[in-house]
Amino acid sequence: MQPLAGRTALVTGAARGIGRASALAFAAAGARVVVVDIEEDGGKQTTALIGDQGGEATFVAADLTDADDVVAMVDHARSTYGRLDCAHNNAGILGAATTLHRYDDAEWHKVVAVNQTAVYLCMKHEIAAFLADDSPGAIVNTASYSALVGVPFASAYVATKHAVLGLTRAAAVEYGRKGIRVNAVCPGTVRTEMTVERIGGNEKMEQAMHATTPMNRLAEPEEVAAAAMWLCTDAASFVNGHAMAVDGGAVAQ
Secondary structure, three states: OOOOOOOEEEEEOOOOHHHHHHHHHHHHOOOEEEEEEOOHHHHHHHHHHHHHOOOEEEEEEOOOOOHHHHHHHHHHHHHHHOOOOEEEEOOOOOOOOOOHHHOOHHHHHHHHHHHHHHHHHHHHHHHHHHHHOOOOOEEEEEOOHHHOOOOOOOHHHHHHHHHHHHHHHHHHHHHHHHOOEEEEEEEOOEOOHHHHHHHOOOHHHHHHHHOOOOOOOOEOHHHHHHHHHHHOOHHHOOOOOOEEEEOOOHHHO
16 A cells, blocks of 8 residues: 555655655655755665655755755645645754753754754745645654653754744644644654764663663664654544654653
């Protein structure tokens, strides 16, 4: 079964990690996928992987902190495939690992721009497209386990992920009567390149990350992607404004 057959999906941050896994999951579910990333080589590789698996995809290079790039991204989806049906706004960065009083101001503004403002811009123009096409669209934003709890040494990341959850809930309430659904996935620690780089081969650090979840392991990108894809299907037709924890039970402790 292909629950998204005939639909167009847009996935940001799709050059690697959760975004790549999500783009592949949407394609496997039958969607035509617009792969979006500022990193062109990785984005084109994701697009090629979808093609190798028999799916349909195009790549758009975009700086999501630039409103013009975001408009062009949405316009590309509509002009190439006729409409936009769903989006996974996944792009994000970790920022510095330090205490709040030592946080660099420039680094703070960078994290806010990528993790918060860019999500706002994506939602703004995706929702406008849904409304223009009278489409019951679906959006999934990548928040985080740290949108649900406090996490030390990551003040900008935690603050922006809380903001993403706030944007998700506000939009869900505003546009629910239009048939537009907006939800968030809240992953725990995921085995992505970004996480591996942060661990830096430190086995004790990885074991400490495992210990934060009752399942005693990191999530795989495909596990988060599966949740994001499901939230855009008709099986989730009455799920709106939800923060879906994909964290192995971490917030249940």
